Amino acid sequence: MEFAIGALSSLLPKLHDLLREEYNLQKGAKKNLQFLERELESMHIALHKVGNVPLDQLDEQVRIWARDIRELSYDMEDVIDTFLVRVEGRHPHQPRSSKDLVKRMVKLFKKGNTHRQILEELKDIKDRIKEVAKRRERYNVAIVSPATTMIDARLRALYAKTTDLVGIDMATNDLIMRFTNGGDGMPTRQQKVVSIVGFGGLGKTTVAKAVYDKLKGQFECAAFVSVSRNPDLKKVLKGILCELDKGRHMSIHNSACDEKQLIDQLRDFLQGKRYFIVIDNIWDIISWNIIRCALDESDIGSCILTTTRNNDIADRVRGWSYRLQPLSHENSKILFYRRIFGSEDKCPKTIIEVSTKILKKCGGVPLAIVSISSLLANKLDNVTEWSNICDCIGSGLENDNDMNGMRKILSLSYYDLPSHLKTCLLDLSTFPEDYEIRKDRLIWRWIAEGFVQPGKMANNLFELGESYFFELINRSMIHPVEMDEQGRAQACRMHDMVLDLICSLSREENFVNISRGVEESTFWRSKIRRLSLQENIRANMNMAQVRSFTIFSSAISSMPSLSCFHVVRVLDLEGCDLKGCGHLNLRYIANLIHLRYLGLRHTFVDELPENIRRLQFLQTLDLSRTLIEELPSGIVQLRQLMCLSVNYNTRLPNGLRNMTSLEVLETVRVDEDSTDIVKDLGLLSQLRVVHIDFNLQRWEGLGERVGKALVESLNSLQKIQSLEITDFSGEDEHMKEGWVPPPRLRRFVMWTASSVSTWISPASLLLLSYLDIEVHKIEGNDIQILGMLPSLRHLWLGASGHLQELPVEERFMVSADAFPCARVCKFFNFVTVPSMFPRGAMPRVEHLEFCLRPSRFFTDGDFDLSDLGMGHLPSLDRVVINLHSERADSKEDVGEVEKGLRHAAGVHPNYPSIDVRHH
Incomplete structure (x- = not known):
């Protein structure tokens, strides 16, 4: 589903499912549905074409026609969903598949009053579709494909005066060095390919032109050619030939050569020549591969420079990528x-x-x-x-020519996106400037609105949505923040100029209506489909057609009554103090029967209504950082719920086993009255993420039973990727002996285990990248076992109780190939020194934290100051040392150890920061 096609992508599968049961439908409903499906399929194809054409190239009649179809699709999906909700609402206690729902809906069609009402609704939409089709025919509305060539809005970058250029010297010099001095380690005669990659408008073309102007005189021939978003590759190849030798190829643009002939001409011309060619603004790898075929690859010192906005293309060009940075302040x-x-x-x-x-x-x-x-x-x-x-x-409201020119350049990146990414990007216009948007929040919102549709391979929706998120980062449309242990962003921010662009597009197409304090609701269309309240507004709004509602704390006094919403799918109130919002009655939430996403994170609510069980379509319920102590029993009847996030002290009701769609469950509190929950977990086979917090005041008599049930449940959960078990003070013998970790486990947290367990096997934990574990006792070979985990990037290993010290004969023995991928290693509450890790181990560790006891470096100690050396850890950037002194330690001895530590950091080639903490 995308903004250009409204709700068609999610609507068509529903119609198709209904028609597969057509033999049960009464005649009128069947004919109407068949007509609607045929018409909507044709419109779907047509609107895909419209979505790929920049707004300034669209005929006004086409825009109006597309807008009408989008609005119709929204209204029709509302009708279909309303009756699907009614079907499920009749028997909320019985789990139903989508096929079951369709069958029951067909039965509902056959009931008198309901049948007449459905027919009336469908007939009304059918009449509206016919009217739109007639209008298109009447006014001869033709849909055009996007132009393959257009005026290049970046032309002024090619002809900028040298005196006008600011802040490009460093980038220009870096690139020149790469080409001329072998700065990348390659012999100077080997052909070099460098790709400048960065956000639209960052100055890639300007830098490339500056490098070209300085270097072209050093080559036998040179060319600078720009590629458009929808390139005419014959024109590009002709352009290269003409630039290389204008006299010889002056008339090439009038020739009728095909691509193969042009490639052959280029290869013949370049053979044996040392050339410098710049291919500016590559949009797709297919175009680059065709151009690359024409460029001779002899090792005689030729150079190729490309520019692109897409990180993936820069990597696949197979040269050296140069990430262009923004200007300094x-x-x-x-x-x-x-x-x-x-x-x-x-x-x-x-x-x-x-x-x-x-x-x-x-x-x-x-x-x-x-x-x-x-x-x-x-x-x-x-x-x-x-x-x-x-x-x-950032609001998209300024319409000056200069602002429009900037938007046109940035919009090239937007129109290069596939249709599903256009929608997801536009949805980000919901959020204010400089707002940090959590990845999971975004993805679950996208799923709730139908922006993420399963493919033929039946992808997991969240993982598919996650791939959308990372692709937007890859294309430089959003900025990654909050990197996890795998180097993957857990949140993003929008550049203000991209936000300005998508707000402008969003307003034009009635995708999201935004209140920012600089825009009054008088500018809004009569039907509001998505609403983002960022500042208080005075006007009354019609919420009847709102599908997505997001409000921020700055606008909370404008929060409308929940009774105003009729078809809302996304209700996102995150970060608003609802305790201070006296006019808001949360009991009405249960009437929002279309709801898929309910975000109450950090809202200070203290209870949910018991009849929340009515929300049979709810997929995401975020109650993190609320004041809710106990969930209503009806919550377990939400069988389509995929994500449930609650505080560690929130009690879940019995019957968790019914919630078989759950993929994310944070946090499950287990106390004396709810140990059966541990057994129920094993029936939730779709779980990917789970956090179990044990709150048992007494383990005696329960530890054996709980431990056994936990292992049985965990062994049933083969899709788990992230598992946290906290405050587990009972017997873990069952874990050590009986648990076989799932093959996709990437993140594991456990407090507290008796020891580093036998199940931690490098051969079976191939994907484990994050390990946070506290044990009662550290043993000599523990670190070596952990060091062999092939994908481990973040390790937190701690000992419970007092600081532990191993005798000399049991000192850690770590091999030179240990911790090959680790970036962060933190060792707590047991004595460790850098010399325990030989040269070759920890080659990528940037952050190292460990504990020392000063007394072990002096009289009868088994360490000396040379053990503090860190030069064999080549990537070190930060060191934290916890010095555990004893009463008998003199200030001089403690000072000597600290001095030795600071010296070791000071002579390291990276000059890592050092933080010595005294305990």
Whole structure:
């Protein structure tokens, strides 16, 4: 599903399922559904074409026609879903598949009053579709494909004056060094391929042109050619030939050569020649592979420079990738003030504060700085106008030519996205500027709205949505933050200029209506489908058609009554203090029968209504950081719930075994009254993420039974990727002897085990990347066992109780190939020294934390200061040492050890930071 096609992607499968049961349908309903399916399939194809055409290339009649079809699809899905909800609502205690729902809906069709109502609704939509089709025919509305060529909005980057360029010297010099001095370690005669990659508007073309201008004279021939988003490859190949030798190939553009002939001509021309060719703005790897065929690969010192916005393409070009960085704040100021005032020291004092805010929003992107400065150049002494423009950046409201020009450049990246990613990106316009958006929150919202549809391989929806998230990062559309142990982003932020673009597109197509304080609801269309309240508004709004509602704490006083919502699928109230929102009656939530996503995280609510069981379509329920102590018993009847997130002290009711769709369960509290929950877990076969918190005041008499039930349940859960078991103080013999970890386990946390268990086997834990474990006793070979885990990147290993020290004969023996992938290693509450890890071990460890006892370095100690050396750990960046002193330790001895530690860090080639903590 995408914004250009409304609800068609999720609607068509529902119609198809209904028609598979057509022999049970009464005649009128059957004919209407068949007509609607045929029409909507045709419209689906047509709207896919519309979605690929930039807005400025679309005929106005086509835009109106597409808008009408989208609105119809939303209304029709609301009708179908309403009756699906009614079907399920009749028998909420019985689990049903989607096929069961369809069969029961067909039976409902056959009932008198319901049948007439459905027929009336479907007939109304059928009539509206016919009217839209007639209007298209009447006004001869033709759908065009996107143009393969257009005026290149980046042309001015190719012809910028050298004196206008700011902050590109470092990037230019780095690239020149790569090409001329063998900076990448390759012989200077070997052909070199370098790809500049970065966000749209970052200056890739400008830097590439600067490098080209400085180096082209050193080669026998050179060419600089730009590639469009939908390239005419024959034109590109002809352009390369013409640039290489204008005299010889002046008339090449008039020739009728096909691609193969042009490739052959290029290879013949380049054979034996040392060349420098720049291919600017590559959008897809297929185009690059065709161009690459034409470029001679002889090792005579030729160089190829490419630019792209896509990280994946840069990697697949198979050269060296150069990630272009934004301008520094200082260079941003120079460029900004020079463009407006002619010099960076001529900015009036009255403008400095607001200009600083504007530059922050530009984020070091030259295109943004140049566009905004052009907009402000004729408003030199008007602080109010500067402030107004500053407020508009990120809202998509400013319509000046310079802003539109910038959006056009950025929109190239948007229109290059596949249809499903366009939708997901537009959904991010829901969030304010500089807002950190959690990955899981986004993905579950996308699933709830139907933006993530299973493919032919029946992909897991969350994992499919996760691939969408990472692809948006890969294409430089969102900025990754909060990296996990695998180096994968757990959240993202939007660049203000991308936010401005998608807000503009969103407003144009009525995708999301946004209240930011600079936009009043009078600009909104009559039907609001998605609403984001970021600032308080005065106007009354019609919520009847709202499918997604998100509100932020700054707008909480504008929170409408829940009774206003009729078809809402996403209700996201995260971060709002609902305890202080007296007019909000949460008991009405149970009437929102279309609801798929309910986000109450950090809202301070203290209870849910018992009749929440009515939300039979609910997929995500986020109750983290609330005040809820006990969930209502009806929660276990939510059989489509895939994600349930609650606090560690929230009690779950009995009957967890009924929630067979659950994939994420955080956190399961186990106390004396709920030990049966451990047994129920084994029946939730879809679980990927689970956190179990034991809150047993007495283990005697329960430990054996709970431990056995836990192992039996865990052995049934073969899809687990992340498992946390906390406050487990009972017997873990069953874990050590009977648990076989699932093959996809990536993250494991356990507090507290008796020892590093025998189940920790490098051969069976091939994907384990995060291990956080506390044990009663550390043994001599424990670290070696953990060091052999092939994918381990983050290790936290601690001993419970007092600081543990192994005798000399049991010192850790670690092999030189231990911890091959580890980035973070933290050892707590037992004595460790760097010399225990020989050269070759921990080659990638950046953060190392360990414990020492100073007394072991002096009289009768088994360490000396040479054991503190860290030079054999090549990637070290940060060291934390916990010094556990005894009363008998003199200040001089403690000081000597600390001095030795600081010396070891000081002579390390990386000069890692060091933090010595005294205990």
